[in-house]
Amino acid sequence: MSVAPFPPATGAGRVLGGIRDVFTSPKYGPVLVTFLLLIVVFAVGGSRYRGFVSGPVILNLFVDNAYLIVLAVGMTFVILTGGIDLSVGAVVAMSTMIAASLLQAGWSAGVVIPLILVVTSVLGLLVGLMVQVFKIQSFIATLAAMFLARGLCYVISKDSISITDPFFVALAQTKIPLGDRMSITPSVVIAIALVLVAMVVLHYTRLGRTVYAIGGSEQSGMLMGLPVARTNVLVYVISGFCSGLAGVLFTFYTLSGYSLTAVGTELDAIAAVVIGGTLLTGGYGFVLGSVLGVLVLGTIQTIITFEGTLSSWWTRIFIGVLLLVFIILQKILTARRR
Amino acid sequence: MSEPVPVVEMTNISISFPGVKALDQVSFRMFPGEVHSLMGENGAGKSTLIKALTGVYSVDSGIMTLSGSRVAFTGPAQAQEFGISTVYQEVNLLTNLSVGENIMLGREPRRFGLIDWRATRIRAAELLTRLHLDIDPNSLLGSHSLAIQQLVAIARAIDVQAKVLILDEPTSSLDADEVAELFRVIRSLKDEGVAILFVSHFLDQVYEIADRLTVLRNGSLVGEYLTDEILRIDLVQKMIGKELTLLDDLEKKTHDSTSGDDGETPFLQAIGLGKKGAIEPIDLKVYEGEVVGMAGLLGSGRTELARIISGIDRPDSGSLSINGKPGRLRTPRAALSRGVAYSSENRKAEGVVEELTVRDNIALALQADRGWFRRIPKRRQDELTASYIQALGIRPPNPDALVKNLSGGNQQKVLLARWLAIAPRLLILDEPTRGIDVGAKAEIQKLVVNLAENGMSVIFISAELEEVLRLSHRIVIMRDRTMVADIQNDDISVESLLAIIADGSILEDAS
Numbered sequence: 066m067s068v069a070p071f072p073p074a075t076g077a078g079r080v081l082g083g084i085r086d087v088f089t090s091p092k093y094g095p096v097l098v099t100f101l102l103l104i105v106v107f108a109v110g111g112s113r114y115r116g117f118v119s120g121p122v123i124l125n126l127f128v129d130n131a132y133l134i135v136l137a138v139g140m141t142f143v144i145l146t147g148g149i150d151l152s153v154g155a156v157v158a159m160s161t162m163i164a165a166s167l168l169q170a171g172w173s174a175g176v177v178i179p180l181i182l183v184v185t186s187v188l189g190l191l192v193g194l195m196v197q198v199f200k201i202q203s204f205i206a207t208l209a210a211m212f213l214a215r216g217l218c219y220v221i222s223k224d225s226i227s228i229t230d231p232f233f234v235a236l237a238q239t240k241i242p243l244g245d246r247m248s249i250t251p252s253v254v255i256a257i258a259l260v261l262v263a264m265v266v267l268h269y270t271r272l273g274r275t276v277y278a279i280g281g282s283e284q285s286g287m288l289m290g291l292p293v294a295r296t297n298v299l300v301y302v303i304s305g306f307c308s309g310l311a312g313v314l315f316t317f318y319t320l321s322g323y324s325l326t327a328v329g330t331e332l333d334a335i336a337a338v339v340i341g342g343t344l345l346t347g348g349y350g351f352v353l354g355s356v357l358g359v360l361v362l363g364t365i366q367t368i369i370t371f372e373g374t375l376s377s378w379w380t381r382i383f384i385g386v387l388l389l390v391f392i393i394l395q396k397i398l399t400a401r402r403r
Numbered sequence: 404m405s406e407p408v409p410v411v412e413m414t415n416i417s418i419s420f421p422g423v424k425a426l427d428q429v430s431f432r433m434f435p436g437e438v439h440s441l442m443g444e445n446g447a448g449k450s451t452l453i454k455a456l457t458g459v460y461s462v463d464s465g466i467m468t469l470s471g472s473r474v475a476f477t478g479p480a481q482a483q484e485f486g487i488s489t490v491y492q493e494v495n496l497l498t499n500l501s502v503g504e505n506i507m508l509g510r511e512p513r514r515f516g517l518i519d520w521r522a523t524r525i526r527a528a529e530l531l532t533r534l535h536l537d538i539d540p541n542s543l544l545g546s547h548s549l550a551i552q553q554l555v556a557i558a559r560a561i562d563v564q565a566k567v568l569i570l571d572e573p574t575s576s577l578d579a580d581e582v583a584e585l586f587r588v589i590r591s592l593k594d595e596g597v598a599i600l601f602v603s604h605f606l607d608q609v610y611e612i613a614d615r616l617t618v619l620r621n622g623s624l625v626g627e628y629l630t631d632e633i634l635r636i637d638l639v640q641k642m643i644g645k646e647l648t649l650l651d652d653l654e655k656k657t658h659d660s661t662s663g664d665d666g667e668t669p670f671l672q673a674i675g676l677g678k679k680g681a682i683e684p685i686d687l688k689v690y691e692g693e694v695v696g697m698a699g700l701l702g703s704g705r706t707e708l709a710r711i712i713s714g715i716d717r718p719d720s721g722s723l724s725i726n727g728k729p730g731r732l733r734t735p736r737a738a739l740s741r742g743v744a745y746s747s748e749n750r751k752a753e754g755v756v757e758e759l760t761v762r763d764n765i766a767l768a769l770q771a772d773r774g775w776f777r778r779i780p781k782r783r784q785d786e787l788t789a790s791y792i793q794a795l796g797i798r799p800p801n802p803d804a805l806v807k808n809l810s811g812g813n814q815q816k817v818l819l820a821r822w823l824a825i826a827p828r829l830l831i832l833d834e835p836t837r838g839i840d841v842g843a844k845a846e847i848q849k850l851v852v853n854l855a856e857n858g859m860s861v862i863f864i865s866a867e868l869e870e871v872l873r874l875s876h877r878i879v880i881m882r883d884r885t886m887v888a889d890i891q892n893d894d895i896s897v898e899s900l901l902a903i904i905a906d907g908s909i910l911e912d913a914s
């Protein structure tokens with residue numbers, strides 16, 4: 066019989082025992098590559114500009130990209146099942162519009178924020194039902210949701226609405242000091258908390274494991290008796306919720322609602338998830354990878370800002386090149402697995 | 404019956420799909436601690452029965468009892484709760500997760516609502532130990548061979564406190580050693596009192612492991628037998644069935660002559676032609692004007708060989724020469740250009756284009772042969788179609804009828820007409836008469852005889868031995884992906900053919 070004993074866990078593996086519970090399988094490959102890439106990008110920045118590798122710059126990455134981290138978390142769930150969510154950018158814009166208009170109408174923040182989260186979750190639920198019940202490709206279903214959400218923005222208002230609500234203003238201005246001239250915003254805390262919750266859900270709950278199972282093979286998952294249908298719907302609800310939350314964080318950041326905000330952000334979120342090592346076909350990937358992906362994108366953006374003379378479109382060009390490299394890397398890794 | 408209570412008893416189960424009665428009043432039972440094998444050819448209803456048992460299909464009528472109490476499943480999860488576990492032909496596990504997780508997925512031990520990975524791994528390791536498998540539960544499932552994945556699937560299946568374990572073609576991708584390992588596991592489960600349903604088209608394996616057999620044919624029950632009490636030859640006969648044919652007008656003739664032992668160059672000659680995982684290397688000669696019958700059970704390698712000869716699949720060993728000239732056939736197009744045409748057994752998916760008319764279907768291959776920019780003139784198409792409709796008796800005789808509205812037999816004739824229109828030198832017919840009525844069957848058989856008389860070579864693949872015997876000059880018998888016999892068709896009986904198919908050896912004195 067050809068049952069070869071699998072090499073026993075190495076010493077290093079045992080040291081990492083606790084962490085290994087999170088990474089239940091030895092597939093950190095793409096994530097590690099992303100981590101190294103992040104270091105390289107930072108090294109490049111550091112070699113060119115004095116003060117690039119410093120606390121404030123790093124923390125600013127989180128401050129500027131808190132909403133993108135939240136979007137990437139939701140997107141990770143969807144992509145892990147092999148789906149895609151194109152609606153998130155439009156839903157962010159819709160959330161900012163709902164927030165701005167209702168606050169302007171005198172609603173209190175304590176009502177507006179939960180309402181936004183419910184509305185976007187319900188939108189996610191509808192998308193999920195389209196995908197699961199009517200077997201519509203997620204690309205199409207979320208494309209429809211994207212147009213719907215973007216269109217609703219214009220129904221609310223064509224113009225930008227500024228936010229003066231004291232709670233929002235307070236959150237926008239609050240800085241949580243972290244010693245020596247460094248601080249973060251409450252949004253960063255919320256984003257990091259969400260990342261931690263998402264990690265626990267993905268790795269320590271049956272819902273999370275079913276997400277991975279669907280990405281591996283929906284058919285197999287079904288035959289194994291897993292709640293495939295329910296989970297397939299839930300990932301879009303999660304993504305909808307995350308989009309709503311990202312929208313709220315975005316209003317904390319900009320203190321306004323505007324229909325044309327966050328155009329193309331869904332593609333940034335997808336890019337972050339893919340660069341973070343999640344396979345577009347589903348089944349492999351980590352939330353932490355997606356966070357690293359966001360940070361890579363953010364760092365490139367920062368370098369181009371530091372450069373000063375470069376057009377911000379260079380960010381897009383770099384992201385494009387990175388995406389290509391990572392998708393090819395994924396192909397190579399999956400080919401080897403076969 | 405003074406036997407113990409069956410763990411599964413299905414009585415008069417019927418299941419219909421639109422237009423087909425997949426199972427017709429079939430009864431089936433399984434006893435604890437017994438390996439039961441479900442036998443039957445393609446379309447016999449084996450997989451439908453399994454899906455009824457595992458809750459994938461719901462039954463239209465009939466009674467199902469488990470350990471004496473009546474049940475009706477609404478889904479696979481419910482069947483699993485009752486202790487019915489299935490390992491499907493394709494390993495239905497998740498290669499992106501660890502071995503341990505694959506075993507435990509959906510029933511991981513939890514603490515405070517969160518999965519307890521330590522306990523999960525320990526439990527998975529216990530189950531692997533129970534099957535005496537030395538596999539690290541932390542390793543990625545995808546890093547193991549298919550055979551091991553199969554065993555992991557069984558480890559998962561028995562954890563559901565399985566009373567009934569269904570193994571659907573578990574050995575189709577395993578080598579001999581791996582099969583032995585699988586059988587060891589099956590035997591130890593059997594000793595624990597699990598009822599095992601073992602479905603395989605390998606007769607040797609069935610006879611090695613099964614205690615009891617149920618034979619299905621065309622959705623009906625043929626019978627239930629103890630393996631010790633039924634001879635292979637009888638079993639094969641029950642699986643294939645005997646046609647009550649009225650085809651005797653096609654007198655047994657022409658079996659002499661034609662083929663050359665006189666140094667004539669064969670039209671097609673294969674030497675050591677094989678493809679790993681599909682067919683063992685074989686030698687084959689087909690002479691001009693010769694009908695070579697190819698017999699064997701489902702999965703014996705009939706179709707695989709045909710696909711290699713006709714350029715669809717590429718062989719990885721051996722050589723092929725056509726008309727004395729060696730050369731590889733890399734694509735069906737290359738094969739066609741050298742006069743080799745293949746008519747698939749899968750008439751609907753790989754044969755006719757149902758949405759097109761009879762005329763378009765017939766003209767298709769000829770048009771492709773000419774190239775798309777040299778359109779066959781409408782008048783020529785009409786002539787062609789009219790002549791084939793008349794020659795083959797296609798009904799309705801309407802060139803504009805959509806093929807999907809034709810009966811199976813007439814669809815088959817349209818398909819034949821398409822290949823005949825390009826005048827191939829060698830026509831490979833894979834199950835041309837399956838699922839068509841007796842009249843059309845006789846017409847197609849006559850046509851084959853006529854074609855051969857006019858110098859065309861035909862490889863005629865069929866599961867129906869009478870048919871093969873009636874038409875062929877020479878008969879090639881496939882068994883377990885290899886060729887076990889290549890015999891002249893003179894005074895061979897169905898019984899001796901059955902003996903070769905069943906036992907893989909030539910027995911002149913048919914029992």
